[in-house]
Amino acid sequence: MTTAKPISAQPKNILEISQYLSNFIEGFDLSEVDAEYPEVTVKQMSLDSRAIQSNDLFIALQGEKSHGLDFLESVFLKLPGLVISDRVLTEQEQILLDAHNQSHNQKVRLWVVADIQSQLGNFAAWFYDRPSQKLKVVGITGTNGKTSTAFFTGQLLKNLGHKVALIGTLGNGEIDNLQQSANTTPNSVQVQRLLNAFVEQGMDWVVMEVSSHALCLGRIQGVTFQTVALTQVTRDHIDFHGTEEAYSEAKSRLFTEYETQSSVLNVADALGNKLCHEKLQKNNSETVWCYSSEQLKKTLSADYKILPDLRCDNVQLTQQGIKFTPVFHNKRLADNLEIINLALMGLFNLENVLCAMSILLVNGFSWQVIKSKLPLLQSVAGRMQVLGKSPTIILDFAHTPDALEQVLTAVRSHLIDGNGALKVVFGCGGNRDQGKRPLMGAIAQSLADKVILTSDNPRDEAPAKIIKEIAAGINQSDSVQSMVDRKEAISQVLDHAKEQDIIVIAGKGHEDYQEISGVKHPFSDAEVVQDWLLTKESKKHG
Template identity: 40%
Template sequence: MKTLAEIINFLGIESCAAAAGLVAKGLTLDSRQIQPGWIFVALSGDARHGGEFWQQAMSLGALGVLSDKPLNDCEIPVYVVADLKQRLADLAGWFYDYPSHKIKLIGVTGTNGKTSTTQYIAQMLELMGQGCGVLGTLGNGRVNALQATENTTMDSLALNGWLAQFVAEGLAFAVLEVSSHAIALGRIAGLRFECVALTQVTRDHLDFHHDLADYHATKKRLFEAFPAKYKIINLEDAVGQQIFKEQPGLVIGYSQKNQSAALFVSDICLTEQGISGRLHSNETVIDFKTSLLGRFNIENLLCASLCLVCLGFSLHRVAQATASLKPIIGRMERVDTVKFGVNVLVDYAHTPDALEQVLLSVQAHQPIGKVWLVFGCGGNRDAGKRPLMAQVASSLADQIILTNDNPRFEEPQQIIEDICQGVDLEQSSQWQVELDRKKAIESALMQAQTGDWVLVVGKGHENYQDIKGVKTPFSDQQVIKAWQQN
């Protein structure tokens, strides 16, 4: 907490008598999150200015508003800082007493694997008796008590506020999913990382970035612009290889195949029950076993394990912890059904590469029957990936039911038509179209036979469908569970 007078002095605002004696308990950009005694920070947005919501902030007990422009008719004090947006990260760190300096912060970036890797790191730390906070797509808090979040990586005020809470709780570690948006928009500016790590970088967010090169360059900035004691990269990823070459001796690699890596794996065995193999680090070789599914999860486990080894935990302790890892919701998540002999999985795969990795992983677990795939594509996002996902699906799945995802403000039929540019539905008996996602999932479950695998992808952990700006409750997992009870 800081006094309002201290905030005014820090920002160089002309002193105000009304600020005398007032203490600010928190800062937020979201007027809905205001608590009594907090300051509402109002900035220009893509469509509206945050200052339009001053009444909501006032009703919830805001002391005043920090704004990048004057707010006419506002009934609580407004303190104007023209360059407030550029100074937000400095303000956040200072207000919360630089919490990233007081906790061992691990940042994980990549297109695929961020969520799983951060969750595995947190789970293993907790299994080894270490308190760890998590900040990312599935929510914020301790790994078994996450609070929902709207963005993969929060704004700098919320981020520093959570880190300060973790410090106050006495946690030694925090692990953060770092999105490309967060890097580009300065949300992580000023943070001090103990360790940064890369999973894999493919195609995504081209609706935000100029092109693929810009997206890749943004990911690399986590390893170039942020000092970290340990920089961990995937030696099988093209961007990881670039970082390795550009920062010789400063980065540490992991790999499934490259035996010169600091951590690599051998003797991999994938079965219907999970994954087993041997971990190699320097001269140490340790057997491991996990109930997790998916060959791509081997990379996630390697990334998480190398982070922990760098942080001082023995490979033996890390390998022991992998045996107790729980699947991440919506990430190759097995959903139990009463239909004998059919494996049902839910996954978040929403890019061509992620879909390919998931389908290849299912095949690696040696299905004896068909692989059924239920998928669609999100609206108002990179449309170029839609036909690419169709091509992947056509080549790796036996039967495909095309359906709705989160159409947002696009017409679902147009999204389907975009996807179908990658295949000729009339020439293929693989494909069915059912826009109603619930009916599509149920159709796959009804048609699947003993030995088949049903894979429902695209929404993963999400518990809603976003249609015309309205988020209606919807869960792939709940649809599957309800079907089996009928």
């Protein structure tokens, strides 16, 4: 294993920064820069006024609700090394700056660089000594599957002895020590700052989810990729992009506008098929790897006849997970094929695993080594997370009609020959979309053999009222029960489950609290299940 050598980005002094900006951003005049204190260095960059420390660089830009200059007074108190704004100061802001500088020995320098927003990622990459070039960065985009694919890729790399960090929905940081994040892909300054921290921590690989917003807003500008990958693209975020075509075009930018060694594309997806065809036509130095979870005949019925490098055959869904045989276009990889067992639920996870496998294969990892690690893959916490077997107990965050329908449909496919029953425990959050409640009730009754309605995060609403509104979409029958106490509801369905049953506990996923009347009380579905499993085990041996 090759470990990246920790190299700290050297702090930049005022003159270095001004020289860079004058050469890089049109219209920035070096003669306007105060060079009175060339010894002053800038340690870190940030767009967040709350994160600024002494001698840091604060970039003041227009946000969704406010401008960074609105927080000048609090920023000044931290004595930043430099403030850069995309607009000139108002008269009141200038008075504030002058008053501060007159009362402090260390003056705050403020530059106006009108084009800073358009080149912010490149500026941050330069400031942190282009950290992505010292790491192997994988960028993954798509409508669904980004989070799971990134997590599976990270797990495989970690299990093969590499130091891996993630940037995405699950959080940012080393794969086993993720810190919560506000966005799937952070802003461009934070991305470069994180990458620099990962270099200093000796990471080998960084697996990053890349959202369509990030691609449109330049959040990954300045990132050099080892590999970029596509899961699949369906309708989403039309409120931001305007049209499906614009959304699809945004996703394609990861494969057309960024430097990468290789691309991994889902040839069964319309956009993936198109990109794969275009890249193969160019015949450049970039390696293109195509995969598909579809049957071969269906894959080849697409507009462009491309034989995938990796597909699957003999797919079986069982109560224990997914079985399949990988099929490789490369005859060298095709030797000694065998059935692979995944301890994952839901056919869609097979597509995510194929993408993760492809990322490693296109980077030269041995198939023999990869396949030994596939049975170790675990689902993302709270997302089709298997907590127990016999009965199979699944935890999922599904809290919308569409999500609940997808989960129950996917899980139902794992019931073997009609043996066993599908049972679901769920509720709906208070102070949220009330119209979805009867819809979710109807979906649950149509797909599950047993439905237990319970409390979720009732917030300021009465739990019994919420349950009644869910039940409005259900035809009364013995297959439906209501129980306000969530712990009691989970325990009861588990107590009465048979070994062949599959139990889905939906709505809260990884959350470790229950919000009631404005107070968050400690509560975890996973802990309730683990306690039940321990009690069951102790009774067996008692």
